[in-house]
Amino acid sequence: MNHTAFVELLNLACGALLVTAVLILWRRQLAAIIRWFTVQGLALTAIAAIIAVDGHDARLGAIAAGVFALRVIALPLLLRRALARAEADGGGRALRETSPLVNVTASLLAAAVLTLLAYAVSRPVVQLTPASPAAHAIPIGLAVALIGFFALVTRRRAMSQLASFLLMDNGITAVGLLTTAGTSLIMELGISLDVLFAAAVLQVLTSRVRDTFGHADLDELRELRD
Amino acid sequence: MRTQALLLASVAVPLFGAACFLLATLRPRPGWRLTAWVSPACAALSLGAAIALAVVRSGHGPVTALGGLVRADSLSEFMLIVIGAVGLLATAASPAWLNAEIAARRASPRAAAKHSALVQLFLAAMAAAVLTASLGLTWVAIEATTIVTAFLVGQRKTRQAVEAAWKYVMICSTGIALALLGLLVLNAAAAHAGLPAGLDWTRLVAAAPHLNRGVTRIAVALLLIGFGTKAGLAPLHAWLPDAHGQAPAPVSALMSGVLLSVAMYAILRVKVIADLALGTEYTRTLLLILALASLLLAASLLISQRDYKRMLAYSSIEHMGLLALGAAAGSPLAVAAVLLHMLGHGLAKGSLFISAGRVLQLTGTHRIDRVSGLASRAPLLAGCLGLGILALLGFPPFSLFASELGIARAGFASGLGWVTTVALALVLVIAAMLLTHVSRMLLGPAPAATEGGLAAGAAPPQAGTERASTASVIQNGSVATLAPPAIYAAETAKPAAMFPDSGLLPVVVALAACAVLGVYAGPVTTLLHAAAQAVVTP
Numbered sequence: 001m002n003h004t005a006f007v008e009l010l011n012l013a014c015g016a017l018l019v020t021a022v023l024i025l026w027r028r029q030l031a032a033i034i035r036w037f038t039v040q041g042l043a044l045t046a047i048a049a050i051i052a053v054d055g056h057d058a059r060l061g062a063i064a065a066g067v068f069a070l071r072v073i074a075l076p077l078l079l080r081r082a083l084a085r086a087e088a089d090g091g092g093r094a095l096r097e098t099s100p101l102v103n104v105t106a107s108l109l110a111a112a113v114l115t116l117l118a119y120a121v122s123r124p125v126v127q128l129t130p131a132s133p134a135a136h137a138i139p140i141g142l143a144v145a146l147i148g149f150f151a152l153v154t155r156r157r158a159m160s161q162l163a164s165f166l167l168m169d170n171g172i173t174a175v176g177l178l179t180t181a182g183t184s185l186i187m188e189l190g191i192s193l194d195v196l197f198a199a200a201v202l203q204v205l206t207s208r209v210r211d212t213f214g215h216a217d218l219d220e221l222r223e224l225r226d
Numbered sequence: 227m228r229t230q231a232l233l234l235a236s237v238a239v240p241l242f243g244a245a246c247f248l249l250a251t252l253r254p255r256p257g258w259r260l261t262a263w264v265s266p267a268c269a270a271l272s273l274g275a276a277i278a279l280a281v282v283r284s285g286h287g288p289v290t291a292l293g294g295l296v297r298a299d300s301l302s303e304f305m306l307i308v309i310g311a312v313g314l315l316a317t318a319a320s321p322a323w324l325n326a327e328i329a330a331r332r333a334s335p336r337a338a339a340k341h342s343a344l345v346q347l348f349l350a351a352m353a354a355a356v357l358t359a360s361l362g363l364t365w366v367a368i369e370a371t372t373i374v375t376a377f378l379v380g381q382r383k384t385r386q387a388v389e390a391a392w393k394y395v396m397i398c399s400t401g402i403a404l405a406l407l408g409l410l411v412l413n414a415a416a417a418h419a420g421l422p423a424g425l426d427w428t429r430l431v432a433a434a435p436h437l438n439r440g441v442t443r444i445a446v447a448l449l450l451i452g453f454g455t456k457a458g459l460a461p462l463h464a465w466l467p468d469a470h471g472q473a474p475a476p477v478s479a480l481m482s483g484v485l486l487s488v489a490m491y492a493i494l495r496v497k498v499i500a501d502l503a504l505g506t507e508y509t510r511t512l513l514l515i516l517a518l519a520s521l522l523l524a525a526s527l528l529i530s531q532r533d534y535k536r537m538l539a540y541s542s543i544e545h546m547g548l549l550a551l552g553a554a555a556g557s558p559l560a561v562a563a564v565l566l567h568m569l570g571h572g573l574a575k576g577s578l579f580i581s582a583g584r585v586l587q588l589t590g591t592h593r594i595d596r597v598s599g600l601a602s603r604a605p606l607l608a609g610c611l612g613l614g615i616l617a618l619l620g621f622p623p624f625s626l627f628a629s630e631l632g633i634a635r636a637g638f639a640s641g642l643g644w645v646t647t648v649a650l651a652l653v654l655v656i657a658a659m660l661l662t663h664v665s666r667m668l669l670g671p672a673p674a675a676t677e678g679g680l681a682a683g684a685a686p687p688q689a690g691t692e693r694a695s696t697a698s699v700i701q702n703g704s705v706a707t708l709a710p711p712a713i714y715a716a717e718t719a720k721p722a723a724m725f726p727d728s729g730l731l732p733v734v735v736a737l738a739a740c741a742v743l744g745v746y747a748g749p750v751t752t753l754l755h756a757a758a759q760a761v762v763t764p
Contacts, residue, residue: 121444122444123440124438124440124441124443124444125411125414125440125441125444127440128414128415128418128438128441129414129418142407145407149400152396152400158392161396165396165399165400165403168400168403169403172403172406172407172410175407175410175411176410176413179410179411179413179414179417183362183410183413183423183424183425184360184362184423184424184425186295186363187360187362187363187366187424187425190362190363190366191362191365191366191406193366194366194369194370194373197370197373198369198372198373198395198399201373201376201377201395202392202395202396202399204377205376205380205388205391205392205395208380208383208388208391209388209389209392212383212384212385212388213385213388224386224389224390224393224467224468224471224472226467226527226530226531226536
């Protein structure tokens, strides 16, 4: 792959990553959120694959396959199953985030501010390897992580909090891939397994919240406080 | 070879225990009473292995195993002892606790076996966290404990327990995700400095002076906040009171004594790298902010606390704040005091949580004002609670006295006079509050049996209530033969049920160990100083 094509493909994939993050923040319909989450997983796989092909790095290729298996297949499947169960319990109505703490316009503005913040904060990391095109995309990974964090604290449904947590995790993974400093394979494996298990535990808890509280609106979680 | 076996035993033994209990979940009913004791047996073996390792390796350098994946220096050896000691305390108290739950029909033998399996997995993950050579794998092990303990926190499946479990997993996973971001950034800095992949701690320390300062600064801030979440330090502490309040008593003991300490261990490891790369000021400032915020928060929320398990949880936040203060001081003496404080706090707080769990089983209420006159109804339990609180507040025979004094002295010696003074003032406020709350539980008249029965109505078993009332009749009978008629009349008007004092032997032993450690630390001192040397920058 020649260098220009590499840079353009990488930028395209990173752009897709950021756009899907904003779309996840924008949409309220949980089914749509899961769909865009899957697309974002594909963008993340693409980033890993592009860097792997450019650097002729077989290990990174294996990681790309792992990212695909985890973030395009396993996690969306988990989310879809949780959603199907929740909708069946709710009498077949499509589940949506009804009353987030911040409205759509303000959320999108916040996303813009967070992206700027990500660029400002990650300057030293970009400066570390200024010649690498991947390094210049690190702020995008950070922006996605920040947007995920923002979604996490402003949403009230257990299911959409779970999706926001995974969005944040996608951003962190993107930072990891874009720094192109390889981590050891066993660490990579441990991190992926931990994320998968955390998501599975949260999914089980989601259904348990629904069983005990009637529905999975976290506004109901007000029993414990001082 | 022998050291390697001892090293791996601390992970392998709990894993074996977990496997036993997973098998037991298949056919839980026959012989549960016997199976229950596998848990303390495994914990005792692990503690034995940890002590043996410390003795064998005393005076030697770090040892590695499994091709460099596992590395133990004096600090890891000391942490293994902390994990083993608190683990033994919690698991030794488990069979009595679980049997009471089974008798009360709040848990089945299958649930009890599952509980024990998860506890063993938790202990294995914690031992792995302090034994791995790489910061990355330490992260993986610490995050694994979040997953393992989630179901332990939510074990009771009540509204409160489910809420606590949700908050626990959500906040801890988010916090620890920040730590992961920090690790990835640190990894980028390390790769730039020419290190091979893997975040090996020794290599990071060796290369620390060459790490890019700007990048390391971001990484360290993220790592401190991330691991600080797991240690219950202030900005992201919200999971701690809920999880500790709702988890089963032995699990609260483990989380407070082991989980928080191991997260603090990770912070100590990160601090070494940060100090070498950035100078001591940066981490010190961050840690002081976390410490003071934690102390302030604990003090303000303890003042009007109504739930005794949450009260103990806020006291854990206070003690983590003290540990952060000691870490900020950073001298060898300060770090040795921090480590001793970890062990003392684990033993004292573990004892208190187990006693509190017993109080909950007997009275069926979390509220401080609904429990009174414990001293007259269950003298041994009340004694354990009272002594535990005295130990926690740092009264002399107990080791927390020595360690708190050490932290305060180190604070003044390293030019943190003002901060230490403020911290000590907050500690005094907290001590006053704890004493007020606990004395209200222990002293005063016992509530009338009818009222107690109403308060306890939902929780304790029918059989238990009956037994308790028979006991009270016998008690009143024996009192009646001795007491003057007036008192006898008062007794019959307000019969206070005596509670059985059982299952408290581990608590008594742990408190005794804490006191012995305070009077004569002996060989532990050597280990403490060696461990402190491992994480103090020259």
